[in-house]
Amino acid sequence: MSNWWRGMVAGALVSGGVAAFVRRRVTAGTSARTRHRSETLFAYHAARHKILILGAGFGGMAAALRLDEQLGNRGDTSVLVVDRDSALLFTPLLWTVADGRADPNDVVVPIRAFQRGRSFHLLHANVEGIDLDRREVRTSAGIRAYDYLVVALGSVTAVPSLPGLRERALRFHTPADAIELRNHLIDALENAHHTVDARERREWLTFVVGGGGDTGVELAATIRDYLQVGLLAEYPWLVDERPRVVVVGRAQRLVPMSSPTTSSAVERILRDEGVEVWTDVAIEGVTERAIQTSRGTIPARTLFWAAGITAPPVVRDLPVEHARNGAVLVDETLRVPERPEVFVVGDSAWAFDGVSGEPAPPTAQAAGHMGEYVAEAIAGLIAGQQPTPFRFVTRGRLALLGHRTGVAEVFGHAFQGLPAWLLWHGYYLSAIPAWRNRIRLLTSWLLAGLTGRVTAQLRLGSSTGAEEISEAREPSQVAS
Ligand SMILES: Cc1cc2nc3c(=O)[nH]c(=O)nc-3n(C[C@H](O)[C@H](O)[C@H](O)COP(=O)(O)OP(=O)(O)OC[C@H]3O[C@@H](n4cnc5c(N)ncnc54)[C@H](O)[C@@H]3O)c2cc1C
Structure with a gap:
């Protein structure tokens, strides 16, 4: 093994190991935690404090995990996370899939793995609309009411309407x-x-x-x-x-x-x-x-x-003030002005550091900070305390x-x-x-x-259409 390879393996292992140790508190999936207990829809609606988190990406999961730490033992509170996907996509590592060094499965983490031993619930459904007046969210699995709402639906690539x-x-x-x-x-x-x-x-x-x-x-x-x-x-x-x-x-x-x-x-x-x-x-x-x-x-x-990025349609459709890219303009506590029960985090929010006034960037790091902050703000509100302004200091x-x-x-x-x-x-x-x-x-x-890297093409299209074509043809019509 060349010196370079030894250096690379040692460097990756040492820095990965040290940082992983520090981060163990948020590690999911392989820890020996107790099993998660499911909740009925009736129990959710009967809870005194219904906290609904839309999106299980960086912001939404950070909020759910921190809420579990803060409120997990309270019997009168229910936290429900809604996402159309069953996995958290770890976007920063997508580059190593694209450059042929990793597999797509390596960069996604099943969100149910985060539930072990924790009390929040998951609903696998598409968010179709948010009614701020009725305090309800319409999903493909039905309507869910909320007392506190955290919108963490991320963003999509913005493509302007230039020719072609x-x-x-x-x-x-x-x-x-x-x-x-x-x-x-x-x-x-x-x-x-x-x-x-x-x-x-x-x-x-x-x-x-x-x-x-x-x-x-x-x-x-x-x-x-x-x-x-x-x-x-x-x-x-x-x-x-x-x-x-x-x-x-x-x-x-x-x-x-x-x-x-x-x-x-x-x-x-x-x-x-x-x-x-x-x-x-x-x-x-x-x-x-x-x-x-x-x-x-x-x-x-x-x-x-x-x-550039833009907010997803369900966020852009909200009848509130938006930034030019469709993200929701939030106040210094990441809440929608005039809607103290509605928080927006991550790429869906147009947010500023509450002290320096610097904009919070659309990054996974900022989304995670915002998610943790709103979890603490909601726990504080339930305990009767008003939140202090959001602070974001980048780690780098x-x-x-x-x-x-x-x-x-x-x-x-x-x-x-x-x-x-x-x-x-x-x-x-x-x-x-x-x-x-x-x-x-x-x-x-x-x-x-x-x-060497993966150099084989992998077509991810479905074969359904191809079957229909071949069934419709008579054998004699098929060229040999
Ligand atoms: C290729 C790439 C590389 C990146 N690299 C970095 C990096 O190196 N460092 C960094 O800090 N940031 C990076 N980012 C940015 C980072 O991914 C985002 O800032 C971060 O994901 C935002 O977190 P979020 O919680 O707002 O949204 P997301 O993490 O995107 O989560 C949004 C969630 O909402 C769900 N959702 C959306 N719409 C609906 C709906 N209608 N119904 C139900 N569920 C819905 C999605 O399934 C998703 O789980 C990168 C982004 C990309 C695209």
């Missing part, structure tokens, strides 16, 4: 998108391989990412990394053809929410990795063979869109920027290159709240390092 954009731009938000990214890159290389037209080949080998924020830069770096490291073994001609990856940002610098020093480091690392950086440039439209920008046209067949930022490189700002200290890459892996390995996932991820990453 909504039809052609690829998104990156889910495990299916991560698999689709791999599929798409392989399709593009195969198309480039068999075309005899040099211009068309360059188009297939050019990949544009719209958005110079955190997601955009990590997406561009992941594409570059998967092409250079993951697919090179199967497509050795890539060495001569040199695919082009371009990240296009509207702001004057990349990751504008970070410090100027971090922005410069991100730009330098991306350029070193072979990513072209276009800042202060707007994408204006996309056709089958080109991306139009304010700086000119890029001949390319692929555009990924990662320039981490970004994966390609092969064994990245940037990190942790408690005021900056790291770049391999140390940042190791920190990223160690931190997120510890942060995913289940030992099963940690072990699976570490094994997947090590295996990918030793035996």
Whole structure:
């Protein structure tokens, strides 16, 4: 084993182990806790304090776990969490699915695992509407009333209505998108391989990412990394053809929410990795063979869109004041003005630190803080105390920027290159709240390092339509 590998294994294990120890209080899934006891709908409605949490992502789960700590023993309180999915998607680790080092199952944690030994309840249903006047939520499993409501429904990628954009731009938000990214890159290389037209080949080998924020830069770096490291073994001609990856940002610098020093480091690392950086440039439209920008046209067949998020429709439809991206404008206690029983957290909220006035960023870290804060605020309200303003102090930022490189700002200290890459892996390995996932991820990453990354396409479409077609045909009609 080379020194580099020893360093990587030791670094990931040590940092993962130490941080996991600290975080054990929120660990779910493998602890020897007592079994969860279910509750009837009647019991929920009969509870004196009905707390309804919409969404079991970073914000919603943090609220449920902290409420359990604060109010778990109270017989007159019921906490119900509603989500359309049965698993928490740990988005920061999606990059390692897209770059062929991990499996989609490695980055999702079943939410029922969090219930063991805890008293909150789960309803697997779609949230269809919120009636603030009647204090009721309409779900696909019926209506649920509430005394306190926590809206934690996250966000979706915002795609503006520029010519061709909504039809052609690829998104990156889910495990299916991560698999689709791999599929798409392989399709593009195969198309480039068999075309005899040099211009068309360059188009297939050019990949544009719209958005110079955190997601955009990590997406561009992941594409570059998967092409250079993951697919090179199967497509050795890539060495001569040199695919082009371009990240296009509207702001004057990349990751504008970070410090100027971090922005410069991100730009330098991306350029070193072979990513072209276009800042202060707007994408204006996309056709089958080109991306139009304010700086000119890029001949390319692929555009990924990662320039902004918007609140989901059920949040945008709320008759309250919204920010431009549809998130709900909340007060310093994360409540909807004039609705003291309604809290909004995470990406669905447009929130500010109650003391500094700084905006809370749309990150998993901020969503978790907000979830914990509202849980304590609700527990306080039930005990007759008014909440103090919400405070958000970031622990730092981490970004994966390609092969064994990245940037990190942790408690005021900056790291770049391999140390940042190791920190990223160690931190997120510890942060995913289940030992099963940690072990699976570490094994997947090590295996990918030793035996190579996943380079097989995986089509996730259903076969239902195909069966109907083949049944409708007579055997004689089928070509041999
Ligand atoms: C690719 C990617 C990488 C990221 N990397 C990072 C990172 O490195 N660090 C970081 O801090 N942040 C990162 N983020 C941002 C982070 O994922 C979000 O800020 C965070 O998930 C917000 O938490 P939330 O609780 O508001 O929403 P979510 O965690 O998205 O949870 C929302 C929940 O609501 C449910 N839901 C939505 N609509 C409905 C409905 N109608 N009915 C029922 N249920 C519904 C969803 O199923 C989901 O479980 C990343 C995001 C992406 C897309």
